[in-house]
Amino acid sequence: MTFExxxxxxxxxxxxxxVARTLRLAPTVVRVTFAGDELAGLAADGPExxxxxxxxxxATGELxxxxxxxxxxxxxxxxxxxxxxxxxxxxxxxDDGTELDLELVLHGVDDGGPSGPASSWAASAAEGxxxxxAGPRGSRGVPAGIERLVLxxxxxAMPAAARWIEHAPAxxxxxxxxxxxxxxxDAYVDAxxxxxxxxxxxxxxxxxxxxxxxxxxxxxxxxSLDLDDPATTYVWAAGEAGTLIPxxxxxxxxxxxxxxxxxxxxxxxxxxxxxDHHEPLDPSDPD
Ligand SMILES: Cc1cc2nc3c(=O)[nH]c(=O)nc-3n(C[C@H](O)[C@H](O)[C@H](O)COP(=O)(O)OP(=O)(O)OC[C@H]3O[C@@H](n4cnc5c(N)ncnc54)[C@H](O)[C@@H]3O)c2cc1C
Numbered sequence: 001m002t003f004e005x006x007x008x009x010x011x012x013x014x015x016x017x018x019v020a021r022t023l024r025l026a027p028t029v030v031r032v033t034f035a036g037d038e039l040a041g042l043a044a045d046g047p048e049x050x051x052x053x054x055x056x057x058x059a060t061g062e063l064x065x066x067x068x069x070x071x072x073x074x075x076x077x078x079x080x081x082x083x084x085x086x087x088x089x090x091x092x093x094x095d096d097g098t099e100l101d102l103e104l105v106l107h108g109v110d111d112g113g114p115s116g117p118a119s120s121w122a123a124s125a126a127e128g129x130x131x132x133x134a135g136p137r138g139s140r141g142v143p144a145g146i147e148r149l150v151l152x153x154x155x156x157a158m159p160a161a162a163r164w165i166e167h168a169p170a171x172x173x174x175x176x177x178x179x180x181x182x183x184x185x186d187a188y189v190d191a192x193x194x195x196x197x198x199x200x201x202x203x204x205x206x207x208x209x210x211x212x213x214x215x216x217x218x219x220x221x222x223x224s225l226d227l228d229d230p231a232t233t234y235v236w237a238a239g240e241a242g243t244l245i246p247x248x249x250x251x252x253x254x255x256x257x258x259x260x261x262x263x264x265x266x267x268x269x270x271x272x273x274x275x276d277h278h279e280p281l282d283p284s285d286p287d
Contacts, residue, residue: 003144003234003260020035106123116274142234151237152244179211238264241268
């Protein structure tokens with residue numbers, strides 16, 4: 001089965017953005033709202049769009065990021081450039097201009113695990129802080145013709161999963177498996193959407209798994225799904241790369257779903273700094 005996905009490229013853009021406000025959605029997740037004149041024209045229309053966010057170098061506190069010069073992207077010529085991928089959870093127009101919401105996981109801040117420049121920045125983000133947002137480079141719509149959408153997401157992929165739910169056409173059955181650190185993350189699942197409406201996860205069938213209960217649960221939950229007739233099903237999964245390798249193997253090789261029906265994206269990898277999600281999830285079996 002092949003599903004068509006509309007897609008288009010955006011003009012290259014790097015935009016300076018200023019923190020307007022922050023909202024702690026759960027102990028380890030913060031929604032940061034950005035404003036600023038350069039956000040004008042920002043569009044993020046696809047559920048899994050992503051931007052490259054440039055953070056200050058933690059060693060110096062200096063921000064070295066690309067900027068637009070005469071319509072062309074000019075990369076910084078000095079300093080250390082620190083960037084990570086994030087999902088535009090919402091883009092909205094207000095009387096004061098365009099606002100952008102990102103939702104960032106604060107890993108390693110209180111949990112004893114490794115932190116990183118993005119996580120540490122987000123933990124102390126305050127009104128007026130500045131960074132640079134580049135992209136998104138492109139947007140792709142929900143595949144046409146699907147009857148069922150299965151979403152598998154950890155906290156880093158929940159902004160995109162929420163957008164998948166919001167973009168799914170009426171009548172599409174949505175099933176969600178969430179891979180959460182522990183039940184503190186329930187507050188994030190239940191948090192209102194940026195527009196103030198109830199959590200998009202409240203509108204779907206959601207299975208909550210807690211990593212604190214042990215490994216292997218995500219694969220087991222995906223294996224337990226009733227996917228006997230997957231012809232009209234699309235599966236989108238994102239989160240920790242190692243967790244998702246067996247999920248992808250099951251979907252692609254045991255169930256035989258085609259690459260057009262399945263996307264499994266390693267948003268981060270345990271022990272790896274700034275993982276490039278364009279690298280194959282499973283190096284022994286690249287697409
Ligand atoms: C397309 C795309 C969209 C994404 N969207 C979002 C989003 O909307 N919100 C979001 O929070 N993240 C999102 N991510 C994931 C985010 O880019 C990574 O988690 C990133 O590594 C965080 O950067 P850092 O500087 O905090 O940590 P890094 O410097 O990259 O890593 C330092 C250490 O922390 C570990 N680490 C990284 N992330 C986590 C984590 N979540 N939990 C535990 N340990 C971790 C690494 O394994 C490494 O050991 C997205 C990633 C991709 C590819």
